[in-house]
Amino acid sequence: MMNSINHFLSQSAKGMKRSAIREILKLLQKPGMISFAGGLPAPETFPVDDLKEIAIEVLEKEGFFALQYSTTEGDPLLRKMIAERHNRQGLNIGIDNIIITTGSQQGLDLIARIFIDPGDYVLCGLPSYLGGINAFLSYGAKMKGIPLDDHGMITEELEKSIITLKDLGRKIKFIYIIPDFQNPAGITLPESRRIKIIEIAEKYDLLIVEDSPYREIRFEGQAQQLTYGLDETGRVTTLCTFSKIFAPGFRVGWVIGQPAVLDKIVVAKQTADLCTSAFVQRILARYLEKGLLEKNLPKTIALYRERRDLMLVCFKKYMPDKVTWTRPEGGLFLFVTLPPGLNATSILRKAIDNNVAYVDGSTFFCNNQGHNTMRINFSYSNRDEIEAGVERLAMVIRNEINTN
């Protein structure tokens, strides 16, 4: 037997690290564990009964279509349903502005594939979604983190970084934004700042990649238009997904973009996986056509609002002074800041010993900061688990503060 495959590996594979989050998730199978770690939707929100009915209908009436290869662009009916839904929310797009991806993670991968050469820069928030950062890194991108304030990416800092990089002769390809209930920070970009980011992209000839999985999970406040809808320059490409508003188990996302961009994404997708499952696409298309997303989504939002509220109450009740946390208007996460000097990565092991888990925030910082932060998911755990989990976590943190 060969000793090692290392000398066969590509540069990209040599640098590959397992996703910290997905590795943590594997530790959490043990009974009694309360996990605030994953970004998992609550299974109670999955429309099991609706799907039973639709799966039967699709198999009976259009089984031959649903079990065959799809086109790479995706099921035309699903793309139509998605475009119409966006247009009802204020966009003005056609099915040529939409292609279906195998989850929005595939959208991130394909975007990276068509735009990034090794050494190209991507600008992202500090912090930003790890799956985005990792997708860009795997194509050799250099990440430059931009600090956030309470309204998201600080545009003065963004512009400063662009100027500095350009002065150094670096090639910047795009700005990566997660504008609504940013993962992990929970922050939403107001419209004015979205417009400012578009202006900066225009001024310095950059693209914008908008990653928007949570926008519709809003508990309060004013709904925001997609940045795509504010853009008249053609610079924005937007990634969406059914994972949080429907169910992740279908692996269906979509990309909204200019035909010239989508054209390249389609070719990239041909070699990536040919097409996304026709079966799940057609079931989803019929689900949308019947208006079931509009019927079910408010229940999901109500449940998550209740869980966020309880999470906030429990944090207030149990957490020691000097720990602070966000109050997100939507999405799935609180972002927690511990007193300086505490290390959320080392605390995580103790937390897991005490049957509670989270993701250490530093994972989301491309510049190795944020070691005193943690991301806390509130969508997955039930009321009892939220209360017990926060109590356990507070105890672990208090011990850490006392021994620090």
Next chain:
Amino acid sequence: MMNSINHFLSQSAKGMKRSAIREILKLLQKPGMISFAGGLPAPETFPVDDLKEIAIEVLEKEGFFALQYSTTEGDPLLRKMIAERHNRQGLNIGIDNIIITTGSQQGLDLIARIFIDPGDYVLCGLPSYLGGINAFLSYGAKMKGIPLDDHGMITEELEKSIITLKDLGRKIKFIYIIPDFQNPAGITLPESRRIKIIEIAEKYDLLIVEDSPYREIRFEGQAQQLTYGLDETGRVTTLCTFSKIFAPGFRVGWVIGQPAVLDKIVVAKQTADLCTSAFVQRILARYLEKGLLEKNLPKTIALYRERRDLMLVCFKKYMPDKVTWTRPEGGLFLFVTLPPGLNATSILRKAIDNNVAYVDGSTFFCNNQGHNTMRINFSYSNRDEIEAGVERLAMVIRNEINTN
């Protein structure tokens, strides 16, 4: 609006070409068209009734699991069912030797991602599956084609090419083989030659990527073991799929390999699409568990045997002299050779005008040869279409011979 996105594109995207096959498939929607172009399974073979029952069962009994994220490695039950099935066929593997991919096309993409740096060489048959070649090219591979004889890749030619490339200082990563009913040539590697290829890989320190979508679609002759099962060196990684033995619409394939290789593939898959649909994976797992694949597959094979036989009869009946074709023992394709000087690419347009289509064979030659060849699919069309389609195609070819 921006004029062009070209200056943002990666090197890889600049070189991207749409898959000729998938572009041809789009032309074929017009009524009356008989298509021998795609590699489409016959929808009559899709187990619609079985799936109705299982979809209901899965949603009722394990809907929360099936609609949630899966692990990146894939549904443990599906991996177990696949491993057990392979072991019944003579392998000796565990679930740690299997990961699930979004179709075997994703397997090709992930293999390319972990092994290929720009400029690395991949050795493949002349001809070979276009989706494989394109996946490798998209990571910057250089393809070196090896001629085939009636038993597949000529191992003396393989060794000669390796020596030449090594002498030139080129880095070769792997040999790409499609050992059973090779797409498009229909040829099967006998066991002795598989062993010889493994010996060559061992001698020159190369890997072997075995792409095996058709092995179980055998009409006659002796079933072959996977090359993976003949290998004691750990150099073979094998790609399989449910697309041809079950249905393509689920997009489920799997990779068989050494844990060290699969470990890298899993990390690559985390950024590619996180995981394959848990819903389709669990339905497939239950389908296998109930023994339904063993029940249904013989019917699929019988149908395709009948269609191959009819295709051969019609070719004999209609084709002009000097046209030759293969008699494959399995798989989905005949491979046709026209008299030298005829160009199957230009004939294709005339064929489509006459409502019959195929894929021009040169598409599958990485060295731009094979312009007088065509790939003919016999799995998708019914009896009447096969007869009418071959008659039309023969007429187009005869006209071409007469005017040449």
